């Protein structure tokens with residue numbers, strides 16, 4: 731388990747470009763070491779902004795996109811192609827523009843897919859998919875980089891404060907119900923699944939995030955500030971703009 735480090739950038743645009751450069755480097759390093767890389771995407775303004783910056787980067791071509799395994803940390807349980815789905819936004823921002831292998835892109839199920847409106851069944855299926863790709867003895871694949879956003883109330887992925895989902899200790903993926911932020915039904919990796927990643931990057935911008943960021947970095951309980959419980963095995967980076975970092979001591 732790593733100790734969280736905060737890196738502060740001057741503004742949201744700089745942050746997105748800097749994280750994009752960091753992501754390209756992490757992917758190329760993993761590919762040089764092992765031939766492929768495994769990345770977990772997030773939704774939200776900052777997460778999608780980073781993917782747009784990757785697309786616009788002059789270093790885009792340094793990555794062998796056909797050898798990148800793509801997963802999601804959470805999904806809004808909506809029909810396929812809905813503009814609010816994290817998958818749809820990630821495809822538009824980046825994935826539709828690079829040569830990813832469709833078989834290696836693994837979105838969480840939509841609400842009009844094979845599990846219909848059963849988010850719990852869709853979550854259980856994603857957990858099985860992850861387990862099937864995991865090294866022996868592990869429940870999820872080796873994620874090189876797992877990116878997350880942070881909500882105003884401290885949620886990360888779709889784990890909201892005070893819910894049973896943030897306390898989950900055995901399942902790796904859960905159907906999430908009655909979310910305070912729309913849409914109310916979601917699918918999310920749990921904290922144990924997030925904690926299996928080599929690097930966890932929490933990315934956020936804006937004054938509204940200053941309080942949860944400061945609480946998390948001051949050691950808040952995950953049940954109160956779920957983002958505080960997102961910790962990578964080798965590295966945990968909080969990638970912030972000056973507004974989001976404003977209350978750090």
Ligand SMILES: O=C1O[C@H](COP(=O)(O)O)[C@@H](O)[C@H](O)[C@H]1O
Nearest residue numbers: 772773774775776878879880881
């Ligand atoms: O709904 C979600 O929101 C969070 C944070 O989004 P932001 O726009 O405030 O940065 C995001 O991390 C999560 O993936 C998404 O489903």
